[in-house]
Amino acid sequence: MTDWLHHLLILPVLLPLAVAAVLIPIDERDRTLKGAIGFASTLIVFIVTMILMRLAAAGEGSPPGAGVYQLGNWPAPFGIVLVLDRLSALMLCLASGLALAAQVYSMARWHTAGHHFHSLFQLLVAGLNGAFLTGDLFNLFVFFEMMLAASYGLLLHGSGPLRVKAGLHYVAINLAASSLFLIGVSLIYGATGTLNMAHLAAKLATLAPESRRLVETGAAVLGVAFLVKAGMWPLSFWLPTAYAAATPPVAAVFAILTKVGIYVILRLHMLVFGTAAGASAGFGQDWLLTGGMLTISFGTIGVLASQAMGRLAAYSVLVSSGTLLAAIGLGRPEMLAGALLYLVSSTLTIAAFFLLIELVERGRDAGADVLAVTMEAYGDFDEDEEEEEVGVAIPGTIAILGLCFCLCAVLLSGLPPLSGFIAKFALLRGLFDLPAANQASAISTADWTYVALLILSGLAAMIAMNRVGIRTFWASIEGTIPRVVVIEITPVAVLLGACVFLSLQAGPAMRYMQATADDLLAPLVHSERVLSAPRAGGQ
């Protein structure tokens, strides 16, 4: 790897940070200029992350130290490092792709709803990328806070009593979670004397039992902080309100915010409590499994009970989180690749759905949904209204929106042929893919419960989407047709197109996910790679 390529690793953090600062003094009236600069920055970050993903995928043949960026040129346990591996590259790519789509969408009208939208957006991108790249626990806290601070601003973007109320709860719960984060990090430091994740993984097996207890306590406290972010059941009551209240482009990027929590849990779980952890291996798995399953159930009930589409999407976020958490909790190495594919597919779908909702609802009354559901409940249909026409011409806009909506429904419920199905299938196949020696007996009750929940949650998504879709696209032609600009529908189409592409290229995608899973299952190789990386410019 040449010097130039090596420094590419820091660009996804530095560039948005610099651009955010540059955008602040530009007058709010020059929105096009601000938008253009922001868009250029996000686009460059997206291209860079694509290059990084290619580099990470190239993997084995690269020289030692590739993908490890030592900040300040201090070697690993002493200095802070940024680490690029397949998992972080995947998350980077996903995050910046979503950010790009959301930003293009926002430039149609939403960035005019308040001040400094593009600066906050760039800060969010920088924080996200930093959180995915860093190999240091405390540095993770800093990037996490950066991301959260930007997300507070973005959630409040557009103002209004509803957003402020949701924002107040969101800020309060995240500040409390940050306290837990700090307690967890400092407990781990106090017990092991290191904050570097790779070093921690290498050190844990050799710890004395009493220190190990402290590390486990620290990890549990830390885990709660991330589970709040990921929206595990008892910690997730803030999520639907906040996500439904956010402006659409913001809600779309928020879809990846829950995945940050999942990412960190997956990373720490596999690295620190993975196969090399000795007595601590698999710590907390039962909690993740139970919590994940409860989250799926809660999310499913929420999906069925939602009257407004925004809340439906927000509960879908919970279902997606729960599915992933339970998959991690089951602790089957064979399921990891499927879980990663599910992560990508569901995040793209939910983001597209959040963007789509506002376009669909634009031409409708705010209270129409609530009214429709109430009428359904009381069976009060206006049946005496005679339809004279044989067929109703469907306007072009509605047709396109309807098509996107159908794709969302198919992806959310996991029906074939799209990637939602492939991902769920891969998950289930991993679950049943047992070594020949212990057939049948090894599939436990927990496994069957998971299978049932996974399929039921898909069914619930199907029912809810059907109901909403029929009400929106078939029943209300007489309503005003929403005016949709090209740059609003394009991001939705591109995100859904990415899912279609993922379905078509499922083979290569699964190979990449499998390689990522194999990386995760070899934590000591990872630590060795980080700790033995040479300093730049020779010793």
Added chain:
Amino acid sequence: MELILSAGIGALAASGIYLLLRPRTYQVVIGLSLLSYAVNLFIFSMGRLRVNAPPVLEPGGVGDLLRYTDPVPQALVLTAIVIGFAMTALFLVVLLVSRGFTGTDHVDGREPPRGD
């Protein structure tokens, strides 16, 4: 000293959590501040309690490392204080906006019905 510090952290955290669960936004702000004080002291104590031991190297060579205290938690505390302070300030702004919109300082933006 250990007893005093741990009792202090406990008292701060307990009052912080109590206030965090109260219905008025100002109480929540104070609760969060107290909680962050407790957390900061906790981080500090994770570098072990030492008296008269400097965290930075003295001029004239390193000498015996046992004479120094662990500098890392102190650096962490500094960062945590700055971030916590900024977030509390941000929360105060949200609080004021909420007060402006709803005319009440209840965290849910509306007063509970009387007589409960």
